[in-house]
Amino acid sequence: DAGITQSPRHKVTETGTPVTLRCHQTENHRYMYWYRQDPGHGLRLIHYSYGVKDTDKGEVSDGYSVSRSKTEDFLLTLESATSSQTSVYFCAISALLGGYTFGSGTRLTVV
Amino acid sequence: SQELEQSPQSLIVQEGKNLTINCTSSKTLYGLYWYKQKYGEGLIFLMMLQKGGEEKSHEKITAKLDEKKQQSSLHITASQPSHAGIYLCGAGRVKDSNYQLIWGAGTKLIIKP
Structure with missing residues (x-):
């Protein structure tokens, strides 16, 4: 079990x-993050x-929204995809204090 | 500018040689993490350092945190092709009462056979 x-x-x-990307965790960690690389x-x-239901913006939040209705799921939505959003997206989880565990990534291409 | 500066940005090393990657902050680091990313894959946790002067090793990789807790180095001894990838350092911080990691821009390591 990968955990994320x-x-x-x-x-x-x-x-x-x-476009909606999904991140699912089985670790019951409080914190979840969406990054682009x-x-x-x-x-x-x-x-x-x-x-x-507690979320906050990071440094590049324009054009993106998120939702977390359950501890295990964190959804990232690109409301109207643009070519500048072509990227590799990573989800990460962490306990209260500590390092992150990363997902394997989603490679998104907007044409 | 990055809160965490990594150097060098990229590195080409002959197989078998040693190398060092640095991660520097202008502020005290509380929890310094090293990750490795193979091309096209996710990030894998390598080591975490918390105390000034702390040093940890795993196989041929050694990471150190200086006494002032403002710089960390990652040293690879006798490099192998399996060491190739992107190395990132991350440091813990609290922003608006929430914990998160900030990241260096990464160091791309290429191992020449």
């Missing part, structure tokens, strides 16, 4: 369409959650 899974692993979508920028935080 992301779906889908790969997705190609058209500009202007909504782009060459030259490293990991950039999009949104994070510190509990059910």
